[in-house]
Amino acid sequence: MASWGAACIETEPLLAADTVVSPMSHDSPPVRRLADWDHERLEAVAAEHGTPLYVVDLDRVAENYERFAAAFPDAHVMYAAKAHTGQAVLSKLLETGADIECAAWGELQRAIDAGADPNTLQYTAVNPPDRDLDRAVELAAEHPGLTITGGARDTFDRLEERGYNGRVAIRINPGIGTGHHEKVATGKDAKFGIPYDEVPEVAADVRERFDLVGLHAHAGSGVLHDDLDDHCRAIGKVADMGREVIADGAELDFVDFGGGFGVPYREDVEPLDMEIVGEKVREAVGDLDAQVKLEPGRYVVADAECILTEVNTVKETPAATVVGVDASLATLIRPAMFGSYHPIRNVTAPEREAEPVSVGGPCCTSADVFCTDRPLARPERTDLLAIGNAGAYGYELANQFHSQPRPAEVAFEGGETRVVRERETLADVTRMER
Template identity: 75%
Template structure:
């Protein structure tokens, strides 16, 4: 295993061992997710080292696979969860429920039932609320434990408007109402922290807006009494460069700016990186099945689709691509799409790629974050397998679904 301290700040597709990738595709078929656990560990260690006095919690929603959760826990991390299933899966991976943080967003009754019961048995569990309704519903369930208040700072950042949560009314208590809600929490619960999350996919150029939101969180912490709080959680959202010419996040600058923005606090700083930990640790291998010349482009058909990776269709996201089989062929503009019957099922438009041929293996990079988590069964396509790499070892972390898996709940 590579020493995490020596790992590069960003891993490009060219950095993967192409012979190993071709062997994985041949052994496990395609489409195939590949997650490198050594890279997960290195990314978490690098980030946490930049914030040595903070509690760095991995945001499980980025990739909730058991192998990933185990790697984070082994690296000394704790876990932030956004749904009851993530809580249970974290516990199954070995997390101490007393160290988990559950960020409830319009939680269904079942989620609150589970969280309240878990908190009763494990008083260290923290529940983050973003609506006073959630307080009332927790009280109805007999919960009187640890509460953090999610603040809506009114400032959103990130790679797309759909992830700029800091300015979205769906998330958090309106800023001006926080002091009154804090007093209300103290009457019936244990107020332990404040929380905010400005957005997702934050890179160095986005830090100014990101830190304006953090500054507001620090101001509010001092206003409600940071000496009476255990922590102030400024969320995650720290990004990785998806495009080949984008530089990686400057962690030293990020650490300096975040600390300056939050200001002097008696409470501990918390952060919740998710994408940063897993994005460049994962990729998708897909096989070329069709080459079609069209008037304005060459269409390359592959066996992966938007049911494999939905981010390009959902967010217009750019994911780097590499012809693993023949990277040295002349590059030509290609439109790469899958077998799903919609124009949204396209991974790249007129992208220069080493000229593919049928049966070539292509790699789709930066798929470790919100890749498998958003995979679906549209067109009755079974979800792909996922292989976990650790040192020289490779193991199936999730087997490939069958059509029986797709239909087994039907009656």
């Protein structure tokens, strides 16, 4: 049996022949900290476009993708769109050479709008609504290269009911979950994928009805050093299942091991050494007569974006110094949803003496807090603060709680700055009401 590196070279190249990928800058660090952003440039865009404001560095997005792809030169690396579906981000990644994996119909459409060839897309929905499945089947009828992944027997039955007999992959539940929070440890959550021991039987059935081209799994998200061994153990189980299904007669184009590799949100945590990660993954996969696919999402975009927010209130209390800002859990919900740590920096005066403060927004809930008793260069009213690592699931989870319009998004690319998402107005918030 061939090694997975050799197998992928034989089946299909990583990039199309006419794709041009710029060489990755040797000055690109494995993680960008808030102190690495150009503070003068951040102050300038905040003054021009207001706050709260998302700022995405598209060059950093490309650098992160290229670093990941370089660590897996024989794999087919797809970007997991759910981390950030902004058109500017998707277009930049397509230009850089990435293909796109989509977890919902809307993501398929956004990828196509950004310039993706539908024949290169992979649709990995969980419990897809009827309307989404209808549209995916219609899209595949026109673009038979599209792959639809099913994680339940019902999904395959529903596809057959729609007359579909094209390319499918089976999502496996490896029974091992990893990541920064139990809510993202999908590899052990029954919601995701066919139970591991049932996969051979399901594969035999699916081969009779469809063109079974792959297996898929995703163990979790935000994997760093402590989770890496478990993550590779999950990869090894999925690879073992790939070999079993192939031995049973399936001719798989690929086995997709998902993404999940994290970036350090805390300043004292070191980034993953992707060369070492690549070696560990190759060891876990072993010989596999199919293309290996990987789907980084967070790794590509997390540290490429920050949020700018203005201080409007400083309140001394016996319990804490409370710093009020105009960003809220409607801007960035991850701290409220996952208890996530996001670095915060005083852009206006980083040299001031640090003191412990609690930073929160204008929402009428105690969950609207970005940090509690964290040392920060003493904020004063009208200071500009930056909240880091906002690129992954930041704007994607932004909402309109308290009738707050969602913020604008500005992109840095080279020396240019442009608005890539307009700030909503209250009229936008209420537009669909009757």
